[in-house]
Amino acid sequence: MSTLCILPCGAKKIWDRVPDAGPTAARYAYAGAFHKACQAYAEAFSDRWVIISAKHGFLLPEDIVPDNYDLGFQHKGKGIVSCERLKRQIADKGLDDYTEVIVLGGKKIVKVLSEVLDPACKLSRPLGDCKGIGYMLQKLNRAVELGKPD
Numbered sequence: 001m002s003t004l005c006i007l008p009c010g011a012k013k014i015w016d017r018v019p020d021a022g023p024t025a026a027r028y029a030y031a032g033a034f035h036k037a038c039q040a041y042a043e044a045f046s047d048r049w050v051i052i053s054a055k056h057g058f059l060l061p062e063d064i065v066p067d068n069y070d071l072g073f074q075h076k077g078k079g080i081v082s083c084e085r086l087k088r089q090i091a092d093k094g095l096d097d098y099t100e101v102i103v104l105g106g107k108k109i110v111k112v113l114s115e116v117l118d119p120a121c122k123l124s125r126p127l128g129d130c131k132g133i134g135y136m137l138q139k140l141n142r143a144v145e146l147g148k149p150d
Contacts, residue, residue, distance in 0.1 A: 002048075005046035005049040005104065012035070037140040041144055044144050053065075060093060072108075
């Protein structure tokens with residue numbers, strides 16, 4: 001069974017620390033502690049991982065993020081990636097070959113993914129029982145440290 005992990009992007013980005021960083025690979029563009037913990041978890045426990053961005057859609061680790069932005073799925077309207085574009089990206093980026101999908105994002109991301117992923121995919125949410133970001137960070141870091149996804 002092959003596993004895809006979908007990570008949230010996060011508001012803190014490299015340009016917050018290095019304003020003139022320029023276009024940056026997605027794996028380095030998102031600089032928040034939560035995103036970094038999600039990335040470490042994904043690298044430890046999945047075959048492949050992608051970042052989901054409200055602006056850019058699905059980003060492979062090597063995809064380039066051109067510049068800073070502030071847009072999340074909680075924002076409404078203009079600028080939010082459409083479900084149609086997400087579905088095209090799933091096919092174009094070869095993300096439709098996975099039977100299990102680990103989602104490390106919150107309810108808003110799960111809602112979007114439920115509209116674009118194949119219903120036959122087995123979705124797992126290892127952070128679904130956490131009440132806040134502190135608990136999520138602790139759970140991610142502990143899983144990676146112990147080498148056990150749950």
